[in-house]
Amino acid sequence: MIAYWPSLIGGMLIGLSAALLLLLNGRVAGISGILGRLTQGSQVPTNAAFVVGLMIGPSLYRLVSGAWPAVTIPASLPVVVMAGLLVGFGSRMGSGCTSGHGVVGLARLSPRSLAAVATFLTTGIVTVTLMRLAVP
Amino acid sequence: MTRPTWISSAQALAALLAGSIFGLGLSMSGMLDPVRVRGFLDVAGDWDPSLAFVLGGAVAVAFVGMFLRRHLRRPALDTAFHLPATAPVDTRLILGSAIFGIGWGMAGLCPGPALAALSLGLAPVMLFITAMLAGMTIHDRMAAPHPGGSRP
Incomplete structure (x- = not known):
């Protein structure tokens, strides 16, 4: 259990961020939505400020903990490009990603978000399993 | 406004x-x-x-x-x-989420963590973000149901 404290507290901070954005600005903390509106030129200052804050996050973590968060990407570059295309396309078509559906949607008890989370968890699990079997 | x-x-x-x-x-x-x-x-x-x-x-x-x-x-x-207004579960939601999950599983990256990790200056993350923005644009140009799309 001890090993999971940082994950639990980190998750609670993500929830706090979503609650703050809703109660202060009345907005959903969905990253694909925020990024989509930013690229479409909608409410640029607010959406840009959120993205800048997101990018400051790892530096704040370094201030608190003394180390940068670990980021290891074993995937080859063609796989990274394909994954990025699918994540971008899918998040737009499915109206959200892990944050909008996974955090805010589930907290709102939205049936659409519950269906979305069940779907992307399933295809994510199948993808990882198949890739492990193909390249052990 | x-x-x-x-x-x-x-x-x-x-x-x-x-x-x-x-x-x-x-x-x-x-x-x-x-x-x-x-x-x-x-x-x-x-x-x-x-x-x-x-x-x-x-x-x-x-x-x-x-x-x-x-x-x-x-x-x-x-x-x-x-x-977002409440709407029924539809094919676009399920198909889009299924495609998203495949991409998420392939690289282990989704939009939030990828944007946050951008500040660490890693080339694969930059490549992922570029491809993700391209994927969003391809969707909006070719597969959007109506201009602007919708949200969760």
Whole structure:
């Protein structure tokens, strides 16, 4: 259990961020939505400020903990490009990603978000399993 | 859309604060690391359950926010809440989420952690973001149901 404290507290901070954005600005903390509106030129200052804050996050973590968060990407570059295309396309078509559906949607008890989370968890699990079997 | 300048500035500051807390939370949670994200999705292999704690903690605290919202007529810095209207589950939602999940599983990256990890200056993350923006644009040009699309 001890090993999971940082994950639990980190998750609670993500929830706090979503609650703050809703109660202060009345907005959903969905990253694909925020990024989509930013690229479409909608409410640029607010959406840009959120993205800048997101990018400051790892530096704040370094201030608190003394180390940068670990980021290891074993995937080859063609796989990274394909994954990025699918994540971008899918998040737009499915109206959200892990944050909008996974955090805010589930907290709102939205049936659409519950269906979305069940779907992307399933295809994510199948993808990882198949890739492990193909390249052990 | 005419509103006092201080409101816009206050909204931007609130967004900056919320974004920073989100990024700090992601960094602390381990979700910034694609290896751990894929470890969570690898339920039949060497399963890493930590992301269940991330999601559980996030939903629990966000739920309190959603509960408080019911007692408010409007958010502190705007005239109304901007929440997506309830809509039925449809093919686009399921197909889009299925495609998203495949991409998420392939590299272990999704939009939030990828944007936060951008500040670490890693080339694969930059490549992922570029491809992700291209994927969003391809969708909006070729597969959008109506201009502008919708939200969760």
